[in-house]
Amino acid sequence: MQNPAMSSSQLRSPSQVMRLTRMGASFPTRLSFLRTLMRQLSAESAVVTRPVWNIDDNGFGHAVYTVDLGGFTYSLVAFSNDLPSDQRTDRVIATAWDSTYVLYDGVPDSAEIARLEANAPKQEAGRFTPRDLVLSRANKSVRLFADVVAALRAGQQPDTAAIRNVGYLMRTTAVYGNGKFGIADRARIADRPGLSGPFMAEMLSVWLTRGFTHDLVEHMGGRALDPALKRHLGIGNSTGLGMAPFLVSHPVLLNNWMAARETALARVRDVTQLSPDQVAQLIHLGARATRHLAEWTVPDAEHQARIETLRAQWAALMALATPAALGKPDAVNAMLTASSAYGLDAQELTVSWLLEPMGALIDDLADGMASPGTPKLDAAMTCTNLASLCETHFQWALDLDFDDPHQMTQFWYVSEEKLEPRLGLRFEEEGADLESPLDIARRIQSLYRALAGRPDRLANFLMAHPEHRFAARRVQTAARYPYSEIHDNLTSADCLPIDMLRCKLAFFGASKFDPKSDRWTRINLCQGAPLFDELDNADDWWLPEFNA
Numbered sequence: 001m002q003n004p005a006m007s008s009s010q011l012r013s014p015s016q017v018m019r020l021t022r023m024g025a026s027f028p029t030r031l032s033f034l035r036t037l038m039r040q041l042s043a044e045s046a047v048v049t050r051p052v053w054n055i056d057d058n059g060f061g062h063a064v065y066t067v068d069l070g071g072f073t074y075s076l077v078a079f080s081n082d083l084p085s086d087q088r089t090d091r092v093i094a095t096a097w098d099s100t101y102v103l104y105d106g107v108p109d110s111a112e113i114a115r116l117e118a119n120a121p122k123q124e125a126g127r128f129t130p131r132d133l134v135l136s137r138a139n140k141s142v143r144l145f146a147d148v149v150a151a152l153r154a155g156q157q158p159d160t161a162a163i164r165n166v167g168y169l170m171r172t173t174a175v176y177g178n179g180k181f182g183i184a185d186r187a188r189i190a191d192r193p194g195l196s197g198p199f200m201a202e203m204l205s206v207w208l209t210r211g212f213t214h215d216l217v218e219h220m221g222g223r224a225l226d227p228a229l230k231r232h233l234g235i236g237n238s239t240g241l242g243m244a245p246f247l248v249s250h251p252v253l254l255n256n257w258m259a260a261r262e263t264a265l266a267r268v269r270d271v272t273q274l275s276p277d278q279v280a281q282l283i284h285l286g287a288r289a290t291r292h293l294a295e296w297t298v299p300d301a302e303h304q305a306r307i308e309t310l311r312a313q314w315a316a317l318m319a320l321a322t323p324a325a326l327g328k329p330d331a332v333n334a335m336l337t338a339s340s341a342y343g344l345d346a347q348e349l350t351v352s353w354l355l356e357p358m359g360a361l362i363d364d365l366a367d368g369m370a371s372p373g374t375p376k377l378d379a380a381m382t383c384t385n386l387a388s389l390c391e392t393h394f395q396w397a398l399d400l401d402f403d404d405p406h407q408m409t410q411f412w413y414v415s416e417e418k419l420e421p422r423l424g425l426r427f428e429e430e431g432a433d434l435e436s437p438l439d440i441a442r443r444i445q446s447l448y449r450a451l452a453g454r455p456d457r458l459a460n461f462l463m464a465h466p467e468h469r470f471a472a473r474r475v476q477t478a479a480r481y482p483y484s485e486i487h488d489n490l491t492s493a494d495c496l497p498i499d500m501l502r503c504k505l506a507f508f509g510a511s512k513f514d515p516k517s518d519r520w521t522r523i524n525l526c527q528g529a530p531l532f533d534e535l536d537n538a539d540d541w542w543l544p545e546f547n548a
Helices: 033-043 110-125 145-153 160-166 200-221 227-232 251-269 276-295 301-320 331-339 344-355 359-368 383-393 440-451 458-464 466-480 497-508
Strands: 049-055 061-069 072-080 099-105 132-140 168-176 234-239 410-414 421-425 511-515 521-525
Touching (some): 033 200, 033 359, 061 110, 072 200, 099 110, 110 132, 132 200, 145 200, 200 234, 234 497, 251 331, 251 359, 251 466, 276 301, 301 331, 383 440, 383 458, 383 466, 440 466, 458 466, 497 511, 497 521
Parallel strands (some): 168 234
Antiparallel strands (some): 049 061, 234 521, 410 421, 511 521
16 A cells, blocks of 8 residues: 555655765665566576586686577676686786686677687787677685585585685676677667666676586586575675776766665655565565674674674664564654664665565666666756756755865876776875866866856857866756766765765675775675576575575
8 A cells, every 4th residue: 555645756865865975885675786687587487508518627618608588698608717826816907817708699609619718818908799798707715616616525515604704606806898898889788678777788697607606616526516505605796996986977877776776765665554475574584684784794893893783773673673563554664764763774774675575566667777878968058047957956066165175185087007997195196187077076166156147058158168068967967867966075085985886786786795995895796696497586585694
């Protein structure tokens, strides 16, 4: 039952949602891309086959996995290489990896496999074609991979504590799509069912890669892993600063992701009476989240303290989530109100939890999370109207004092060696003259001041001041897409890129964030996700727990 007094248009405001600290408290939801992909595969009764397995007893060679999705066939071509231990690193400067992968459009013949074998291990130094959709690489977990193989060879299952604590056999250090390094442009797959959503090709590649890691240790160990252990083994990922600017450079896409989640929450808030099944599911999922949090431990003392705070606050919230309380009218809003007494982590986990039983109500929103392109500038707008839009949508930026060095401490640039985004210290390091346009707040403020007293059209203004074209388009975009801008100064000393990383990775479906600094983190993808032969039960793995 929905509450007619509350319109689903009553969304949380951008001024609340689009702050870095809240974005950095994001959790995966049922709208996360991996979840959406698994539902699509399940709906189509997809079957993964392995037409090629050319792997020797030491685990080196290549394999091919194929799957049909949306009327097209895709193949993961996996290469396992003999990598000396002293060359294994998560850093982007690496030039060799334990394994490399290509998600291929179709089924490769022997000539195509040979081409990929010559190029995939080189990664960005290789040569690729439009048949190559995703390029990735991964390294073995030094804490787990060899021990799992050794246990299987000894006729035993691996140590359950190690499986629980590490949670993956390999960790990717990059998963490239969308035309990078000569692979297929997104336009090739943008309209294909199953891959039309954001990052769906990359998520398919990651899920197939996870299955390859399972097969590889079973092949090397000569024994099958227990399915419960295997299910808990996801794919690790090491993600650094290079991912952070993406949310800033794709404002419409960011808006569509956030708007989908916020619309989902608004729809769920409209439900005035939970059904008995929904109450039971929330209680079950709340307990699962408690166990998931208990398993989430990280070496960083500051972040571990944050997790422990979340555990305590979540326990307090779950003490309120009794069958009787959840059975009362307007229980959803009551739980959201209760969560507001706690930290942002607890608040955002509550949002994710409340969305989970509501698939029939919200899953359709996943269809609107892609972006058709970049908004065009409306040069016919008057300068007066544009200035008004600045005041309406960017007052937070207009209020900043850029004469304060604190607001200008950092600058973003692209490294010459790896063409990757980097963050420099303006008053200590060179390179600010090559600054990337992520200083959105400063640019908006400069635009606003330049617009003062200009009643003419924007076209005339920009002819005289073309340096403000970028900011003008951002303002117009924010007027149409309210969740398109982060409401914080990205050059401030307070800006922590890890917050942007976590927001994006949560939309991928990542969990168990393990920050190594404020600029890079390790995560787990596909942990708890269905195995290749479990797609008939593809949608019950939110915040998985260890069940072996």
